[in-house]
Amino acid sequence: MTYLINGQIESICVEYQRDRHRLLDIIRSVQQKFGYISDEAIDEIARCCSIPRVEVDSTISFYGYLSKQPRGRITIRLCNDIIDRLQGMERVAAAFREVLGIDFGRTTADGNFSLEYAPCIGMCDQGPAALVNDVVVTKLTGDGAREMIRDLREHMDPHRLVRTLGDGNNAHELISAMVNNNIRQRGEVIFSEFHPGEALRKALSMSPVEVIKEIKTSRLRGRGGAGFPTGMKWEFTRGAAGPNKYVICNADEGEPGTFKDRVLLTECPEMVFEGMAIAGYAIGAEQGIVYLRGEYAYLNNYLEQVLQKLRKQGMLGARFCSTKHCFNFDIRIQMGAGAYICGEETALISSCEGLRGDPKNRPPFPAQKGYLENPTCVNNVETLCCVVRILEKGAAWFSQLGTTDSPGTKLLSISGDCRRPGVYELPFGVKLSEVLKLAGADNAAAVQVGGASGQMVGSADFHKPISYEGLATGGSIMVFGPHRNVLEIAHYFLEFFIDESCGYCTPCRVGNTLLLERLEQIIEGRGEPADLDYLQQLGQSIKALSRCGLGQTSPNPVLSTLKNFKPVYEQLVKVNPQGFRSSFDINRALEEASRITERRSVIYE
Amino acid sequence: MAKPRVATTSLAGCFGCHMSILDIDDRILKLVELVDFDKSPIDDFKTFTGRCAVGLIEGGCCNEENVHVLQDFRQHCDILISLGDCATMGGIPALRNTIPLRECLEEAYLHGPSVYNPSGRIPNDPEIPLLLNKVYPCHEVVKIDYHLPGCPPSADTIWETLVALLSDKPVQLPYELIKYD
Structure with missing residues (x-):
């Protein structure tokens, strides 16, 4: 055997x-x-x-999705991100527990089902959602969950759970998902008419340096969130010494509340791959890697087919030639395995190298030493789409859209307490209040802009524009109505970061745990005014001292709610007149000893 | 004018920090000119006689009596200082924090390799204070105004700190005094 x-x-x-x-x-x-x-x-x-x-x-x-213990033949991963929770995830979870007779983290005795939680699987606009092996199930209810298990017990085939196919390519035979794109607003850059191959042909009629110059002229900035100028990144990678260079497309869309890359990969993979080829030509790379998050495995077969088609058409593979230039470029897909940190570019590179997804020290930056120590350019899915349109329609056209510092449009993934969740393509500079109006978020009280690592803003900031210089976001906009508790939301995000921290550096590993502990004391009403300063100082230390972007942004949920929702905190804290810590409960601390010794405290009773 | 009063105590500590206080040597004569000692092992006062300016706390809290004493200090002292690493972080006694209390007791009184205990009983006299579920640093139990790190903080560190506090000047601790490697 x-x-x-x-x-x-x-x-x-x-x-x-x-x-x-x-x-x-x-x-x-x-x-x-x-x-x-x-x-x-x-x-x-x-x-x-x-x-x-x-x-x-x-x-x-x-990696979250890899297991050394036998799992059920079917693993159900229920998405427990904050938006799914607000949409009734608890009822679904209770239904699963009830019909399967097991708790989360367990496998049924017959070895058929395992039940687990997963952080955001990119379906916030159609939650509560779950992954059943690789199959996405959306808009779950308690009854739906019961019915699902009944069906699965009959046929044990997750694919048969998909009864209604989603819109667009979700209905393609290689995807066959019940996922919906929910494209609510089409803009000029991404979701306008697209002629495959035109941009690449145009790029190949120019020299690589001219292509980079065009991107620099467009002032395109990275769409993942950090906003680094794309042209400059390409120039650095081109200029770095090394025989083999790489283009990596970051499709590890893990920021809670973001799902626009999922829609791009479903509807415009040709555009993404063409953008990679252009990047490859510009920086002098012959190989590209798409790092696809494990949650989007259901798109893999389709994407492979598109790659195959492009190879047949001569757009990828050996010797793609235009009248002026020839070059080789091919792409492979690297599947992730459930790790938020792999969205950070150096961790993503580690993961592509088959290692743990630990971030690397910077410098050297990936542009100098990235994948297998080679100069590597890591771009977001949406950035690569913009590249194609810039080549096609010109830098001047692109740069007149949006604002001076944030040219172009931005895809926003909007979810939460609004009537029209989905993907919106809007020019940079659009006011948050206008975005909320479009999405039907009539009584938004708090909006988390930029995902867990972003910031929570209140109505005082709704007039601000969505842009790198204003409210920056990689795409995630989560809307919360007045009945939601912002501290509980911050608490959830912090728990998320603690789970996802790689544990390498102390400020992130220990700091966030301390931050959570103090936040819990405040939520339970055992906090003191001085605790607010403590949160502020500790949060700033974690930001300043952490090694990678995860740690550097992890205190944001606390720091931004402290800044924008201070009264919520202030209502909960009070001074202890005796100078004792309200969070210390002597009775709780003595319980265990009382039980062991079978006597009670003579001092405190 | 009455001299400011200073109180000290050792909770879950080893008295090393108090030894370090004594290490100020002949400066102790200057110190008694500056202050009166109140509740402290130094003069063996068991209870507070009045309001104190400064309380020095050695050790964290491992049992209910420690908590009681610490709260008593908080109520009698204007300024409380966590003196040394046990008061500040729990220190060596806090090594038990990852082990269940019952296991700790069994190891200490029944199963430990050097234990001689023919009765096979874990001491449980009503006089013995109940242990806390874990060892707490002082600032998790009461408000602490200052922390003096070190195991123990050197005599010079303690001296400089006390003099600065009593003369209402900023504490100036040169690098050598707060360097531990």
Whole structure:
């Protein structure tokens, strides 16, 4: 038996040329085949790839979707992000617990079902949602969950849960998902008429330096959130020394409340891949990698088919030639495995290299030393789409859209307490209040702009524009009505960061836990006014001292609610007149000793 | 004018910080010119006799009596200082914080390799204060105004701090006094 399993594992490793840099793919394939990665499987992978066992083990332990324990034949991952919670996730969770007779984190005795929570799976506009193996199930209810389990017990085939197909390419036979695009507003840049190949042909009629110049002239900035000038990034990568250069498309859309890249990959993958080819030509790269988050695995087959089609058409692969220039460029898809941190570009590169998704020290920046130490340019999905349109319609056209510092349009993923959740393409500079009006968020009281790592703003800031210089966002806009508790939302985001922290650096690993502890004391009414200063100071320390973007932004939910919703905090805290800490409960602290000694305190009773 | 009063105590500590106070050597003569000692092991006053300007706390809180004493200090002192690492962070006693209380007691009185306890009982006299579920640093129990790190803080650190506080000047601790490696 072991012999047979080892043979199969060996053939998986051979499929990836026993290359340790494809370890993530190897592990994913093993898990797909056997349901989990056993100790014996780890030994065998280590042997076949000639690497220490601990490297395989540590990589598995890093990713949420990889498991060393046997799981059910069907794993249900219920999305527990804040928006899904507000949409009734608790009722769905209770229904799953009830019909399966197990709690989350467990597998049924018959080995058929495992139940787990997943952070945002990119379906906030159609929640509560869950992944059933790779199949997305949206708009769940308690009854729907019960019915789902009944059906699955009959046929054990998650694909048969999809009865109604979604709009657009979601209905394509290779996707066949019940997911809806919910494109509510089409703008001039992304969702306007597109002629595949035109931009790439135009790029190839120019020199690479001219292409970079065009992008610089357009003043395009990265759409992932940080807003680094794309042209400059390309120039650095082009100028860096190294024989092999790489273009990586960051499709690890993990920021809670963001789902616009999912729509782009569903509706415009040709545009994304063309953007990568243009980037490859400009910086002198022959290889591109799309890092696709594990949650979007249901798009993988379709994307592979599009790549195949583009290769056939001669747009990708060897020797793509125009009248003036020839160049080779091909793309592979790297599947992620459930780790928010991999959206951070250096962690993403680690993950592409088959390692744990740990961030790397910067400098050197990826443009100098990225994937396998080669100069690498990492761009967001939406950025690459903008590149195509800039080449097609010209830098001048692009730069007159939006504002001076934020040219172009922005895709916004809007969810929460609004009537029309979905994807909106709007010019930069649009006021938040106008966005809310479009989305039918009539009584918004608080808006989280930019996802968990962004900021929570109140009505005093609704007049501000969406832009890099105003309210910056990678796309996530979460709307909360007046009946929602902003502190509980901040609490949720903080828990999320604690879960997703890679644990490498102390300010992030320890600091956020301390921040959460104090926030909980305040929410429970055991806080003091001095605690607000403590939150502020600790939050700033975490921001200043953390190693990567996760830690540097993780205190934002607390810091921005402290700034914009101070009265909510102030109502909860009070001075203890005796100078004792209200958070210290002597009775609670003595409970255990009382139980063990079977006597009660003589001092405190 | 009456001299300001200073109180000190050792909670879940090893008295090392108090030894360090004594290490100010002959400066203790200057100190008694500046202050009167109130409740403190130094003069063996068991209870407070009046309001104090400064309270020095060695050790964190591991049992109910520690909490009681600390709260008593908070009520009698204008300024409370956590003296040393145990008061500031729990220190060595806090190593038990990751181990359930019952296991700690069993290891200490029944199963530990050097234990001789023919009765096989864990001491449980009503006189023995109940242990807390874990060891708490002082600032988690009462408001603490200043923390003096060190294991122990050196005599010079303690001296400089007290003199600055009593003469109402900013504390100036040179790098050498707060460097520990």
